Amino acid sequence: MADTTEKQNRDACKVLDKGFVKLVDFMGGDQRAVESARVTFGSASKGEEKDRKLVEYLLAHAHHSPFEHSVFQFHVKLPIFVARQWMRHRMASYNEISARYTEVLEEFYIPAEFRVQDKINRQGSAKSGALDTVRLLAIYQKSLESSYAAYRGLLEAGVAREMARMILPVAQYTQFHWTVNARSLMNFLSLRMDSHAQAEIQAYANAIAKIFKSRMPWTWEAYSKHEMKKRV
Numbered sequence: 001m002a003d004t005t006e007k008q009n010r011d012a013c014k015v016l017d018k019g020f021v022k023l024v025d026f027m028g029g030d031q032r033a034v035e036s037a038r039v040t041f042g043s044a045s046k047g048e049e050k051d052r053k054l055v056e057y058l059l060a061h062a063h064h065s066p067f068e069h070s071v072f073q074f075h076v077k078l079p080i081f082v083a084r085q086w087m088r089h090r091m092a093s094y095n096e097i098s099a100r101y102t103e104v105l106e107e108f109y110i111p112a113e114f115r116v117q118d119k120i121n122r123q124g125s126a127k128s129g130a131l132d133t134v135r136l137l138a139i140y141q142k143s144l145e146s147s148y149a150a151y152r153g154l155l156e157a158g159v160a161r162e163m164a165r166m167i168l169p170v171a172q173y174t175q176f177h178w179t180v181n182a183r184s185l186m187n188f189l190s191l192r193m194d195s196h197a198q199a200e201i202q203a204y205a206n207a208i209a210k211i212f213k214s215r216m217p218w219t220w221e222a223y224s225k226h227e228m229k230k231r232v
Contacts, residue, residue: 013207028070081170096176
């Protein structure tokens with residue numbers, strides 16, 4: 001029982017205030033990538049030491065296709081604005097909860113604090129102690145409460161769910177299943193763990209990385225070395 005609980009904890013992470021990442025299913029692993037690479041030469045595993053070196057060689061020389069044979073399926077709960085950034089990663093499969101079929105819950109992302117616009121990176125933000133966080137959060141939460149009250153009012157008046165949802169903001173939480181191979185997953189991590197990515201999606205990428213590391217430790221080690229060299 002203890003082993004099962006430990007495994008579940010490794011495969012689930014709380015993210016932001018109400019979000020999470022959970023591993024639903026997994027196929028393959030480090031050894032699958034090795035087998036998929038060696039099959040081109042008609043050979044199999046040559047022992048852990050040589051297999052680990054092969055994984056590192058594959059990533060160092062951009063031989064990425066063997067990693068497409070290891071697949072992750074995640075259940076993710078996240079704010080809509082993070083989901084829309086996430087879905088820019090198109091080499092994957094998505095199934096998202098539909099507000100046409102179900103009524104939306106009153107679940108919004110409430111940041112711990114606001115950031116200011118970055119003066120150098122036009123699409124980014126930066127921390128600042130100059131903002132009156134208490135006052136600004138009150139404005140923010142009042143708007144969220146108002147939008148949800150309007151949503152409920154439209155539904156109660158008989159408006160279809162597919163139209164009532166239009167009034168809700170992108171801070172609304174949504175959920176989806178994400179199925180992705182290890183190659184595409186590493187691309188996601190490279191872009192979304194980067195310091196230039198928005199802080200909220202970085203938090204999800206870091207959670208995904210923990211699960212990836214626990215399931216494919218050889219690949220994670222080689223990937224980390226490769227990423228560090230790229231950033232030097």
